[in-house]
Amino acid sequence: MARKILTVAVLAALAVLPPVFYLTGNAFYLDLATRLVILGIAAVSLNLILGFGGMISFGHAAFVGLGAYAVGIPAYHWLYYTAGDWAVSGLAQIPIAVAVTALFALLTGLICLRTRGVYFIMITMAFAQMVYYLIVSIEEYGGDDGLVIDTRSQLPFLDLDDPLQLYGLAYVSLLVAMGLVAMIVKSRFGMVIQGAKGNDERMRTLGFNTYAYRLTAYVISGAMCGYAGALLGNFTTFISPEMMDWTRSGELMFMVILGGAGTVLGPVLGATVFIVLEEVLSSITIHWHLPFGLMLIAVVLFVRGGLMGLFAVLFGGRK
Amino acid sequence: MDLTLFTIQLLNGLQLGLLLFLVASGLTLVFGILDFVNLAHASLYMLGAFIxxxxxxxxxxxxxxxxxxxxxxxxxxxxxxxxxxxxLYARDHLDQVLATFGLILVIDTAAQLIWGPAGIAVPLPDWLEGQVQIGAVTLPSFRLLIIGAGLMAAAGLFWLVNYTRLGMLIRAGASNRTMVSALGIDIQSLFALVFALGATLAGLAGMLIAPITEASIGMGNSVIITAFVVIIVGGIGSMKGAFIAALMIGLIDTLGRSFLDDIFKLVMSTEAAETSAPAISAMLIYIIMAAVLAFKPSGLFPPKVR
Structure with a gap:
């Protein structure tokens, strides 16, 4: 019960506060919230496999980057689709982002999921590095310097150039992502994934092809993260390989752990605290990485179960 | 293909491989014995360079x-x-990865506070600045020193691990920690010693590379990833695997960057070769790692089962 109240409170705050700030002349806070919500979607997608499936992907930033480039590259080539009077490039870009990342997840997942433990952590990172270096070496799309997206995705009924509408899309997407994960986790499929996390051998003995289940979860997670990347590209209108640096993957992992892995709200909470802290600390000192890193270590050492775990200790409400 | 250039690149690859081995050997020791994933291992490489x-x-x-x-x-x-x-020893790998990721941020920023944001060039004494003529090839003597020092460190490490009492304990600890401590060995001191040994080796690699690249903030961040590729390809915990994989990765990376376009030109148009070669050569070591893991999910030389 307490957990439900917290979820509603956090989501309500995210729905109300940023637009209010924006309308009262603090556009900056809406920007912050948009980034937060988009990264929240990425963290939710990572949590599906990391928190519920026990697959520690250290390469999720690659999906974010691929999703963003799936928006940027068609825009760079001026491929704007029109349907009747509508300009609807987004209806091509966003499905491309999802399809490309799903395919990438499928191909890499086939290999990654053969490995376990640290090998899995490191091979997911290796694939992310491959994408990173691939993009760096394509000079046509800016290489190291990145690519400016001149025109945001055009969607029917939505104008992404309007910060409020962009935020609205991101926010609704976050709700859908959370709902999707909650649904998956409760389903038979989700039970198998969680069972495989606990004891893979037992699940296989029970007759489940856990490899296929885990691969499916990995693809869903990758595609969801690619969608977040497409939003991020539309938000920043500047994309660069730096988005897929391995430290970015580390940050996504931290958001999940900070908030509480294996909970539906946790990653969103983690992303919120992460982005706000980053903002506050970096406004105080340029050496903000120092307190930030210390905090990261402290969270890992002392806060088991992340913020959701802390909340459960304080208010009860553990499932 | 130019033979002189090939020889020089071969030696450069050897040098990179040996430096990688110095970093990777500590990483694989710490992982094999302490079961501890240390992302911040290369921060010690950076600190070595700065100190x-x-x-x-x-x-x-x-x-x-x-x-x-x-x-x-x-x-x-x-x-x-x-x-x-x-x-963190008793925690799972995820916690270790995250905490040591935080440690990287802390050490990088601390180094920036102590030594400033700019890199520090390390001057060499005159006798190391010169060049050495071997046959038709002229080599900077310092690069030869790096290769020599790397080989010596590798040999020393092999001797330590295979022929000393400490090495015996290290090997025993790698195969069964609990048993070693049950036999009355102070496992905590052993762990600390192994960790310090790994730190020293990584630091040595940083010191050797500093005169060439200068000591700079974040210099470890690219090395740590390559070092992980090395120990994953070699098989985590295996010293032999780390050595072979380090040389392999060092050589493939260096030679790939210089000669891949020539090789590609044999089978495709010049233009296609020149556009694809840089991309492929940058990804080469990761492609190799993926290929190795696809066929041998625990690396080339997986350590014996615990």
Missing amino acids: CASFTLWLGNFVWGVLLALPVTALVGLVVERVVARP
Whole structure:
């Protein structure tokens, strides 16, 4: 019960506060919230496999980057689709982002999921590095310097150039992502994934092809993260390989752990605290990485179960 | 293909491989024995470079700089082990990855506060600045020194691990920790020692590369990933695997960057070769790693089952 109240409170705050700030002349806070919500979607997608499936992907930033480039590259080539009077490039870009990342997840997942433990952590990172270096070496799309997206995705009924509408899309997407994960986790499929996390051998003995289940979860997670990347590209209108640096993957992992892995709200909470802290600390000192890193270590050492775990200790409400 | 250029690149690849081995050997030791994933291992590589730079500038002599920096780096390693690593031994790998990721941020920023944001160039003594003529190939003598020092460190490590009492304990600890401590060995001191040894080796690699690249913030961040590729390909915990994989990765990376376009030109148009070669060569080591893991999910030389 307490957990439900917290979820509603956090989501309500995210729905109300940023637009209010924006309308009262603090556009900056809406920007912050948009980034937060988009990264929240990425963290939710990572949590599906990391928190519920026990697959520690250290390469999720690659999906974010691929999703963003799936928006940027068609825009760079001026491929704007029109349907009747509508300009609807987004209806091509966003499905491309999802399809490309799903395919990438499928191909890499086939290999990654053969490995376990640290090998899995490191091979997911290796694939992310491959994408990173691939993009760096394509000079046509800016290489190291990145690519400016001149025109945001055009969607029917939505104008992404309007910060409020962009935020609205991101926010609704976050709700859908959370709902999707909650649904998956409760389903038979989700039970198998969680069972495989606990004891893979037992699940296989029970007759489940856990490899296929885990691969499916990995693809869903990758595609969801690619969608977040497409939003991020539309938000920043500047994309660069730096988005897929391995430290970015580390940050996504931290958001999940900070908030509480294996909970539906946790990653969103983690992303919120992460982005706000980053903002506050970096406004105080340029050496903000120092307190930030210390905090990261402290969270890992002392806060088991992340913020959701802390909340459960304080208010009860553990499932 | 130009034979002189090939020889030079071969030696460059060897040099990279040996430096990688110095970093990777510590990583694989710490992982194999302590079951601890240390992302911040390369921060010690960076600290080694900076500490050596400071001593070199203070004493005016690179060799003294290295000799003084080695024990200091080992000391830093001991402190890191005591403060951050030890509480994490019992945790899962995810916690270790995250905490040591935080440690990278801390050490990088601390180094920036101490030494400033700019890199520090490390001057070499005259006798190392020169060139050596071997047959038709002219080589900077310092690069030869790196290769020599790397080979010596590797040989020393093999001797230590295979022929000393400490090495025996290390190997025993790698195959069965609980049994070693049950036999009355102070496992905590052994762990601390192994950690410090790894730190010193990584620091040495940083010191050796500093005169070429200068000591700079974040210099470890690209090395750590490559070092992980090495120990994953070699099989985590295997010293032999780390050595072979380090040389392999070093050579493939260096030779790939210089000659891949020539090789591609044999089978495709010049234009296609020149556009695809840089991309492929940058990804080469990761492609190799993926290929190895696709067929041998525990690396080339998986350590014996615990």
